[in-house]
Amino acid sequence: MSKHEMVDTAEVAGERTVRANAAVERLTRWHDDFPTPGVRFADLTPVFADAEGFRAVLDCFAACAPDADLVAGVDARGFLLGAGVAAVLGTGVVAVRKAGKLPPPVHSRSYTLEYGSAALEIPADGIELQGRKILLLDDVLATGGTLSAAAELFRTAGAEVVAAAVVLELEFLGGRAKQGDYPLTSIVQR
Numbered sequence: 205m206s207k208h209e210m211v212d213t214a215e216v217a218g219e220r221t222v223r224a225n226a227a228v229e230r231l232t233r234w235h236d237d238f239p240t241p242g243v244r245f246a247d248l249t250p251v252f253a254d255a256e257g258f259r260a261v262l263d264c265f266a267a268c269a270p271d272a273d274l275v276a277g278v279d280a281r282g283f284l285l286g287a288g289v290a291a292v293l294g295t296g297v298v299a300v301r302k303a304g305k306l307p308p309p310v311h312s313r314s315y316t317l318e319y320g321s322a323a324l325e326i327p328a329d330g331i332e333l334q335g336r337k338i339l340l341l342d343d344v345l346a347t348g349g350t351l352s353a354a355a356e357l358f359r360t361a362g363a364e365v366v367a368a369a370v371v372l373e374l375e376f377l378g379g380r381a382k383q384g385d386y387p388l389t390s391i392v393q394r
Contacts, residue, residue, distance in 0.1 A: 217267055221391065224264040227257030228371055228392045240319045246372050248343050252284055261285070261371060261391060265341055266292040268389045269367035272339035276300055278354050279324070281343040285371070289341060298338075300354045301325050311360050315349035324350070326357045334362035345370040345390060348379025355384050 231254055233247040251257045266289050276298040277286020283299055290297035303312060303323035310325040326333075338358050342351050355365045365386045373380065373390035380388060 220260065220263050220267065224257075224260040224391045227251055227254060227260050231257055232372065232392075243319055246344055246374075248281060248371055251371065252281075258288070262288040262292050264391055265289045265339070265369045265389070268369045268387070269337070269339040271337065272366060273336040274298055274333075274363075275339045275341065276326075276354065276358065278340070278342040278350055279305070282341050285341045285343065289339065293339075298326060298331060298333075300340075300357065311357050313353040313357050313360075315353035317347065317349055322350075324353050324357060326361065328361070333358065336363045337366045338363050340365050340368040340386075342368075342370050343372065345373040345379045345388075346377045348377075348382030351379070351388075352382045352384070355386065359384075 228251055231250040233250055235245040235247060237243065238245040251261065265285060270293065272293060272295060274296050275286045275290040275293065277283045278300045279302045286297045286299070301324065303325055306325050306327060309328035311328050312323055312325045314321060314323040340351065340354055345351055351368055355368065358365050365384065367387045367389065368383065369389040371391050373393045375393050
């Protein structure tokens, strides 16, 4: 499907979102005190393993920015989402990697997590990002540091994040407030 075929009526978009929401609610496995005490981990692996659920998520995300030039997925589950959505839209995909996984030169951004700190990187050459429209994807929005850092990487490279989307948003952690002025879609809010 080309990226121009993703523009739908409100009714079709609503039905797609309902299907994706139902799949995520039904298939997500929750794990308390993982990876550290006090953190409740949302395992989306069963959602991605379910053909209908995975397709519903991909279609929902692709509709967020049908005119994106590139799709970016954040390490590591975002890679699955990014590749799938890029295939739906007919675009390329960029992997936003954890620090130390790409050869230099790179753009790098540090950020804090609910249970520590980390850094993300994208290539500083080899991919023309200047002026490109980016659809940014991740699996979970918690405190917001990861998605915000990824968006800042693309701004640094001269690209524009035109939309971002996550499968699951943990609203009580306030991550949405740390995001930029791009539209942010979450399939499930908790």
